[in-house]
Amino acid sequence: MEDFFKYLATSEEDHxxxxxxxxxxxxxxxxxxxxxxxxHPAGYFYxxxxxxxxxxxxxxxxxxxxxxxxxSQGQFRISPGTLMITFPGEWHRYMPLKSAGWTEMYxxxxxxxxxxxxxxxxxxxxxxxxxxxxxxxxxDIYLKIIDLVKTEQxxxxxxxxxxxxxxxxxxxxxxxxxxxxxxHIAAVIEDACFIxxxxxxxxxxxxxxxxxxxxxxxxxxxxxKKYTGxxxxxxxxxxxxxxxREMLTNSGKSIKEISYDLGFESIHYFSRLFxxxxxxxxxxxxxSHQG
Numbered sequence: 199m200e201d202f203f204k205y206l207a208t209s210e211e212d213h214x215x216x217x218x219x220x221x222x223x224x225x226x227x228x229x230x231x232x233x234x235x236x237x238h239p240a241g242y243f244y245x246x247x248x249x250x251x252x253x254x255x256x257x258x259x260x261x262x263x264x265x266x267x268x269x270s271q272g273q274f275r276i277s278p279g280t281l282m283i284t285f286p287g288e289w290h291r292y293m294p295l296k297s298a299g300w301t302e303m304y305x306x307x308x309x310x311x312x313x314x315x316x317x318x319x320x321x322x323x324x325x326x327x328x329x330x331x332x333x334x335x336x337x338d339i340y341l342k343i344i345d346l347v348k349t350e351q352x353x354x355x356x357x358x359x360x361x362x363x364x365x366x367x368x369x370x371x372x373x374x375x376x377x378x379x380x381x382h383i384a385a386v387i388e389d390a391c392f393i394x395x396x397x398x399x400x401x402x403x404x405x406x407x408x409x410x411x412x413x414x415x416x417x418x419x420x421x422x423k424k425y426t427g428x429x430x431x432x433x434x435x436x437x438x439x440x441x442x443r444e445m446l447t448n449s450g451k452s453i454k455e456i457s458y459d460l461g462f463e464s465i466h467y468f469s470r471l472f473x474x475x476x477x478x479x480x481x482x483x484x485x486s487h488q489g
Contacts, residue, residue, distance in 0.1 A: 201225050204347050205239055208355070216311035217359035220254045222304065222347050224340070227263070229299040249291035254306040255316060257365065258282040258292070259340060261332065263300025267292040271324045276300070279331040281369065283321060290326070303340035307362050315366050320373040330372055339365045378425060386411045386418070387425045391433070398437045399460055404430050439475045442468070446480060447487045453480045 203223025212218040221242065227233055234244060244250035249268070258281070265276040269290040276282065276292070284290050286308065294300035330336065339361050346354040346361075378384040389411075394402050408418040422430045438460050445456045457468035473479045478486075 202344055202348070203238070205242070206347065206350075206355075212355045213309065215309070215356060215359060217307060217309040217362055218355055219305065219307050219343070219347070219358045219362065221256075221306035222340070222343050224301070224303050224344060226301045227294050227299045229263075229294075230296055231299060233293045244291065246291055246293055249289050251287055251289055252284060252306065253286055254308045255286060255312060256282075256284040256304060256306045258284075258302050258304040259336060261301040261303065261337070263294050264298040265292060265294035265300055267327055269323060269326055271326070274327045276327065277329070279329060279333070281328045281330050281336075283326050283328065285316070285323060288323060303337070303344075305340065305343055305362065305365075307359075309359075312362070315363070318370055320370045321366075328369060328373070330369070336365070336368065339368075374424075383413070383417075383421050384425065386413065387422050390418075390422065390430065391426070394430075394434055394437055398434075398441045401434060401461060402430075435471060436475065438462075439472060442472060442480070443476065443483070446484045453484065456480075 201224060203221070203225065205221045206219055208218045208220065225235065236243065241253065260276055260278060260280045260282070262278045267274045267276055267282045267290070269288055282292060343358050343361050346358050390402065390404070390407060404418065405415045408415040419430060422433070426433055428436070442456055442460060445451060445459070446453070449456065451459070453469070454465050457465045460468070462468040469480055472483070476483060
C-alpha cells in the first residue's frame with residue numbers, strides 16, 4: 199500500500215447529515231525517519247515540543263511498529279494493533295519510536311451524531327489508546343474510506359459516514375466483549391438467551407437457572423445486563439412484546455387472549471407495557487395494522 203492522505207472540503211449538506219469526514223490517510227514511517235510529515239496543512243501539522251489541538255475527532259490505527267501517544271492524562275505506549283483516539287480541543291502528541299517507525303491509518307471526522315456516539319463510556323480521555331489487535335475488518339474500513347475519498351463521487355460522504363459508525367460500533371463491541379472472552383459466564387448468558395427465545399411464552403426461572411449453572415442469581419443478573427445491555431427480566435419482556443406485535447397482526451385473537459397467552463398478570467399491565475415499548479396501545483396498534 200502506498201502513502202496517501204487527503205483533507206476534505208465539507209458542505210452544509212454534509213454537516214446536516216450529522217457525520218462528515220474531514221481527513222483520511224495512510225502513512226508508512228520507516229525507522230529513523232523524521233515525524234510528523236511537513237506535508238500536512240496548518241491545523242494538522244505539529245511539532246513534538248508543542249503538540250496540537252484538533253477541531254475534529256481522529257482515530258489512528260497503527261498496523262505495525264511502535265511509539266508513544268500523549269495527552270493531558272498521561273503518556274501511553276503504542277504497539278501493532280493499537281487505536282489512538284483523539285477528541286476535539288484535546289491537547290495531544292504522538293510519534294513512532296526512531297528505532298521502530300510505524301504504519302498508520304487515520305480518519306478525522308465530526309458532526310452532531312458523532313458527538314452523541316463519542317459520549318459512550320468506551321471512549322474517554324483517560325484511556326485514549328485501545329489495543330484492539332490486527333483485525334482485517336478494522337483495516338478494511340480504513341481502506342474503503344480511502345477508496346471513497348480518492349474519487350469523491352457524489353454521496354461519498356454519506357457512504358463514508360456509515361463506515362465511521364461501523365468503526366465506532368466495532369470499538370464499542372470489542373470493549374464490551376473484553377470482560378467475557380473465554381469465560382464461563384458468557385456461555386451461561388448465551389444459553390439463557392437461547393432458552394428465552396426458544397420459548398418466549400414460558401418465563402425462565404432465573405434463580406433455578408443460576409443455581410443449575412453454579413452461580414448466584416445476583417451475579418447472573420449483573421453480568422447479564424453487562425453482556426446484553428438490559429436485565430434478564432427486561433430481555434424476556436422485550437421478547438414478549440415482539441411476539442405480541444406479531445400476534446396482534448396475524449393471530450386474529452383478542453388483546454385479552456394475547457395478554458393471557460403471553461403470561462401477563464392482567465390486560466392492563468400488558469397494555470401499559472406494550473405502549474411503553476412500542477409507543478402506542480395494543481388497540482391502536484391492532485387497528486393500524488388491519489388490512
